[in-house]
Amino acid sequence: MSEETFNIDKNKTFSTWYDTILEKADLVDLRYDVKGFVIYKPWMMIPLREIARLFEVALEEKGHRPVLFPTVIPEKNLRKEKEHVKGFEPEVFWVTHGGKKKLEEKLALRPTSETAIYPMFRYWIQGYSDLPIKIYQNCSVFRFDTKATRALIRAREFHWIEAHDAFATEEEARKQVEEDMEITKKVLYEKLGIPFLFFERPPWDKFKGAVSTFAADALMPDGKVIQLPSTHLLGQNFAKVFNIRYLKKDGSYGYVYQTCYGPAYSRIFAALISIHGDNNGLIFPFEIAPIQVIIVPIFYNKKEFEIVVRKCEMIRDMLVRNGIRAEIDLTEKTPGAKYYFWEMKGVPIRIEIGTKEVEEHSCIVFRRDLRTRDKIDDSQLLASIKMIASDILENLRNRAEKFLQENIREVSDLAALKRVIEEKGGFVKILFCMREECADKIKEVCSAEVRGKILGSKDKVEGNCAVCGKKAREVVYVAKAY
Amino acid sequence: MSEETFNIDKNKTFSTWYDTILEKADLVDLRYDVKGFVIYKPWMMIPLREIARLFEVALEEKGHRPVLFPTVIPEKNLRKEKEHVKGFEPEVFWVTHGGKKKLEEKLALRPTSETAIYPMFRYWIQGYSDLPIKIYQNCSVFRFDTKATRALIRAREFHWIEAHDAFATEEEARKQVEEDMEITKKVLYEKLGIPFLFFERPPWDKFKGAVSTFAADALMPDGKVIQLPSTHLLGQNFAKVFNIRYLKKDGSYGYVYQTCYGPAYSRIFAALISIHGDNNGLIFPFEIAPIQVIIVPIFYNKKEFEIVVRKCEMIRDMLVRNGIRAEIDLTEKTPGAKYYFWEMKGVPIRIEIGTKEVEEHSCIVFRRDLRTRDKIDDSQLLASIKMIASDILENLRNRAEKFLQENIREVSDLAALKRVIEEKGGFVKILFCMREECADKIKEVCSAEVRGKILGSKDKVEGNCAVCGKKAREVVYVAKAY
Numbered sequence: 001m002s003e004e005t006f007n008i009d010k011n012k013t014f015s016t017w018y019d020t021i022l023e024k025a026d027l028v029d030l031r032y033d034v035k036g037f038v039i040y041k042p043w044m045m046i047p048l049r050e051i052a053r054l055f056e057v058a059l060e061e062k063g064h065r066p067v068l069f070p071t072v073i074p075e076k077n078l079r080k081e082k083e084h085v086k087g088f089e090p091e092v093f094w095v096t097h098g099g100k101k102k103l104e105e106k107l108a109l110r111p112t113s114e115t116a117i118y119p120m121f122r123y124w125i126q127g128y129s130d131l132p133i134k135i136y137q138n139c140s141v142f143r144f145d146t147k148a149t150r151a152l153i154r155a156r157e158f159h160w161i162e163a164h165d166a167f168a169t170e171e172e173a174r175k176q177v178e179e180d181m182e183i184t185k186k187v188l189y190e191k192l193g194i195p196f197l198f199f200e201r202p203p204w205d206k207f208k209g210a211v212s213t214f215a216a217d218a219l220m221p222d223g224k225v226i227q228l229p230s231t232h233l234l235g236q237n238f239a240k241v242f243n244i245r246y247l248k249k250d251g252s253y254g255y256v257y258q259t260c261y262g263p264a265y266s267r268i269f270a271a272l273i274s275i276h277g278d279n280n281g282l283i284f285p286f287e288i289a290p291i292q293v294i295i296v297p298i299f300y301n302k303k304e305f306e307i308v309v310r311k312c313e314m315i316r317d318m319l320v321r322n323g324i325r326a327e328i329d330l331t332e333k334t335p336g337a338k339y340y341f342w343e344m345k346g347v348p349i350r351i352e353i354g355t356k357e358v359e360e361h362s363c364i365v366f367r368r369d370l371r372t373r374d375k376i377d378d379s380q381l382l383a384s385i386k387m388i389a390s391d392i393l394e395n396l397r398n399r400a401e402k403f404l405q406e407n408i409r410e411v412s413d414l415a416a417l418k419r420v421i422e423e424k425g426g427f428v429k430i431l432f433c434m435r436e437e438c439a440d441k442i443k444e445v446c447s448a449e450v451r452g453k454i455l456g457s458k459d460k461v462e463g464n465c466a467v468c469g470k471k472a473r474e475v476v477y478v479a480k481a482y
Numbered sequence: 483m484s485e486e487t488f489n490i491d492k493n494k495t496f497s498t499w500y501d502t503i504l505e506k507a508d509l510v511d512l513r514y515d516v517k518g519f520v521i522y523k524p525w526m527m528i529p530l531r532e533i534a535r536l537f538e539v540a541l542e543e544k545g546h547r548p549v550l551f552p553t554v555i556p557e558k559n560l561r562k563e564k565e566h567v568k569g570f571e572p573e574v575f576w577v578t579h580g581g582k583k584k585l586e587e588k589l590a591l592r593p594t595s596e597t598a599i600y601p602m603f604r605y606w607i608q609g610y611s612d613l614p615i616k617i618y619q620n621c622s623v624f625r626f627d628t629k630a631t632r633a634l635i636r637a638r639e640f641h642w643i644e645a646h647d648a649f650a651t652e653e654e655a656r657k658q659v660e661e662d663m664e665i666t667k668k669v670l671y672e673k674l675g676i677p678f679l680f681f682e683r684p685p686w687d688k689f690k691g692a693v694s695t696f697a698a699d700a701l702m703p704d705g706k707v708i709q710l711p712s713t714h715l716l717g718q719n720f721a722k723v724f725n726i727r728y729l730k731k732d733g734s735y736g737y738v739y740q741t742c743y744g745p746a747y748s749r750i751f752a753a754l755i756s757i758h759g760d761n762n763g764l765i766f767p768f769e770i771a772p773i774q775v776i777i778v779p780i781f782y783n784k785k786e787f788e789i790v791v792r793k794c795e796m797i798r799d800m801l802v803r804n805g806i807r808a809e810i811d812l813t814e815k816t817p818g819a820k821y822y823f824w825e826m827k828g829v830p831i832r833i834e835i836g837t838k839e840v841e842e843h844s845c846i847v848f849r850r851d852l853r854t855r856d857k858i859d860d861s862q863l864l865a866s867i868k869m870i871a872s873d874i875l876e877n878l879r880n881r882a883e884k885f886l887q888e889n890i891r892e893v894s895d896l897a898a899l900k901r902v903i904e905e906k907g908g909f910v911k912i913l914f915c916m917r918e919e920c921a922d923k924i925k926e927v928c929s930a931e932v933r934g935k936i937l938g939s940k941d942k943v944e945g946n947c948a949v950c951g952k953k954a955r956e957v958v959y960v961a962k963a964y
Contacts, residue, residue, distance in 0.1 A: 029602060029605070031602070031605060032551070032552055032598075032602070033556045033558075033559060033601065034552060034554055034556055034589060037552035037554060038552070039549065039550070039551050039552070039602060040549060040550040040551075041549055042547035042548055042549060042617070045547075045548040045549060045550060046548065049548070065524035065527075066524055066527040066528070066531070067521065067522060067523055067524060067527060068521070068522040068527060068641075069514070069521050069522075070514055070516060070519035070520070070521070070639055071553070071591075071622060071624070071639055072516055072519060072575075072639070074515045074516055076515075077515060089581065089582075090581040090582070091580075091581060092580070092581060093554075093577050093579070093580050093589075094577065094578065094579040094580075095575050095576065095577050095578075095591065096576065096577075096578045096579065097575070097576040097578065098573075098574075098575050098576075098626030099571065099572040099573060099574060099626050099628070100571075100572070101626075107516060107575075109553075109577065109591075116514075119515065120511060120513065120514070120521060123511070123513060135524070140553060142553070144580030144581050144583075146581070157552055157553055157554070159550075
């Protein structure tokens with residue numbers, strides 16, 4: 001590995017790029033003995049938990065508090081909300097035995113935790129002063145997905161944060177949905193540089209049991225979209241089923257209004273590496289990189305080695321003292337092989353130090369996103385690194401934003417839709433009647449889905465449905481999706 | 483709740499104390515619909531993740547790297563190591579169905595992850611340069627324990643960190659066991675103030691599949707001991723079963739030597755609150771407390787309220803800026819009710835501020851462990867809090883250490899052992915022949931267990947077994963255990 005260069009055209013052969021980088025960068029191991037379950041390796045674990053932490057911090061800033069519910073849900077609870085169970089039942093893993101003993105009641109491995117948590121809300125919520133409740137948990141969920149699995153993107157066990165909130169009024173619940181979107185923007189766009197469009201899903205594509213579903217779709221390099229966090233207005237549907245009522249100030253009882261929000265961070269990680277990587281491998285935003293600065297010593301004999309490594313260690317120690325994950329590569333590879341290796345691994349900044357740099361009190365600083373090198377004075381190093389770190393994030397975000405914007409197109413009939421979806425991919429705007437049979441027609445003809453209407457869109461709805469020709473009710477976006 | 487005082491004699495009625503504080507302090511909810519599974523609430527979650535973080539940091543400092551394996555283990559892997567599966571089989575939860583479909587192979591919810599991880603070691607380890615491997619994961623594990631469950635102490639799902647290491651030589655593996663003990667000491671004793679004794683377990687009480695098992699036993703207020711982290715020398719047992727071999731420098735192949743280490747931090751949390759709490763409720767060490775400093779304003783009218791709260795906010799902001807979890811209690815309760823409430827919740831430091839404190843540029847600082855109050859100048863506040871924080875930890879540790887030492891006794895025959903175990907509890911030292919039938923006799927007569935011999939003990943083995951009178955081979959400690 002160490003001597004090879006990674007060179008795969010990400011946009012033209014994304015599938016190969018993705019499968020290869022997962023293995024070469026040692027992010028996951030796919031050889032686990034159960035289909036759809038993969039092993040997360042250290043190079044993935046560090047960014048993964050940084051992403052989870054970003055969501056946790058953002059949620060706690062907005063008043064959410066951490067909890068942890070059991071992994072198993074009793075069958076009778078899962079079955080209470082009819083729509084909900086219908087949606088999830090085909091995908092539930094069932095625990096039926098403890099030791100050799102058959103359990104009295106089957107237990108579901110949580111596919112999502114509404115039916116674990118809401119029976120408790122009934123106990124926790126008595127009067128108006130108990131509201132709002134805003135909680136979240138960081139856990140893994142399990143879905144016996146019968147479609148083809150794909151590591152991190154469509155997995156049978158994946159990792160997410162799920163927030164569950166209850167309010168006295170519908171207005172507060174709707175505000176929470178907006179807050180969830182703000183959190184999504186703050187983490188995905190601002191911190192991770194992942195641009196997305198926020199859709200209200202059409203009624204037939206809602207979360208099962210919800211009044212409405214809002215979801216962030218990002219665009220993958222192959223032109224397919226990927227759903228990232230979604231937030232659901234549950235209204236009083238679950239409250240009525242689980243009898244979650246509260247005593248109002250006026251002495252009457254009311255059902256609570258609920259929302260839930262689920263950033264699946266293992267999937268976000270998959271989108272992150274796919275969107276930011278390039279033909280040379282991964283590119284991590286600085287904040288979440290497993291190693292943020294890799295230092296490569298350059299020397300030609302033992303005497304040079306000592307002088308150079310001494311400086312490398314000083315620089316490394318200075319960076320670590322300042323909270324930066326910095327390491328020196330002291331392996332026996334050539335400098336060139338080290339460069340390729342760490343570029344492939346996505347380390348955002350590389351420092352090269354040879355005897356010249358020792359003499360001149362400077363370093364060569366390489367930034368992974370632009371692949372440019374600059375000489376920086378030692379006295380300016382820390383400040384430069386901080387500046388480059390924020391500049392890398394901005395550049396990654398801009399690049400991804402440009403790609404997303406260039407891949408939003410508009411058509412007016414089904415034939416054009418099919419052509420654009422097949423030839424270009426991306427999002428395609430159409431006028432739409434909002435009937436499920438027309439969505440089915442699109443799926444049949446284009447293998448693409450109606451992702452919904454953009455929230456707060458100012459698109460004018462004038463004309464007829466691109467599919468059936470009847471009067472259009474919305475402007476919607478269509479795309480192939482993971 | 484808010485107006486009541488918590489006053490339960492912890493040492494005399496520990497069981498009542500424990501059950502009551504879990505509920506009153508809102509640490510867990512026991513009303514989940516599946517026996518042996520509980521809900522972790524926010525007041526528990528923050529210290530819990532701080533404890534996990536302490537172990538993660540300590541493990542990473544020693545070169546362990548994070549991974550995450552699937553929650554499920556295929557039946558055939560679990561069955562490979564015969565001793566191991568015999569030990570765990572009665573306790574395994576089995577997943578048998580996905581949706582309505584019967585799975586081709588049953589999947590175990592991991593009771594521990596040796597049989598998930600070691601098949602992968604076979605791929606990861608080829609030559610000597612791949613060694614050592616030192617990894618850990620933070621996850622939940624599942625055991626269909628047929629004994630009575632007890633929240634956090636004996637649960638069917640609990641949370642732990644498990645480290646799994648592989649080495650070229652037995653010597654390195656033995657050193658790792660020592661390193662695991664150092665980590666245990668660093669976190670439990672130094673950071674959490676929990677004293678313990680480290681035992682080598684007798685052969686019949688080893689981890690199933692291990693060569694030897696070493697475990698930390700702490701002493702609970704009722705005189706029963708609780709096993710905290712254990713570390714296992716696995717030798718080549720698993721390596722032979724899973725065929726984990728490496729190419730040595732001399733061209734021959736050898737099996738690796740393995741160790742594993744499992745700090746169950748949900749159980750450590752239970753021990754922590756039990757050991758440090760007092761008759762007034764919880765006492766958290768400062769570093770892991772959910773709220774580290776609670777500020778209570780004292781005022782008698784609206785004008786005073788404004789002046790006092792302004793100062794409270796300034797103090798709170800100053801503390802938060804310095805990385806301290808500080809909050810102001812602005813509820814409508816009386817100051818006295820607030821005091822009792824936060825004392826019961828275990829907040830280590832309380833600051834009381836009234837008009838007098840505003841005028842005198844000072845605060846009243848109350849420390850929870852000693853329940854003493856001192857007037858501190860505002861200019862000295864931050865330094866004082868830091869000093870008190872470290873002093874609280876030292877005091878809690880010393881108190882617990884004294885209790886542990888006072889409860890180590892020595893007897894020379896079975897009748898005396900039975901009497902001391904029943905009347906005093908704690909650890910009882912005896913001379914012992916190291917035969918399992920004598921251990922069984924102790925269990926039968928005293929309902930107590932041979933916990934093993936102390937590592938590095940200088941006790942002289944002179945005399946006869948306290949049970950059978952035959953020649954003694956070791957000095958061992960006996961105790962009732964959770």
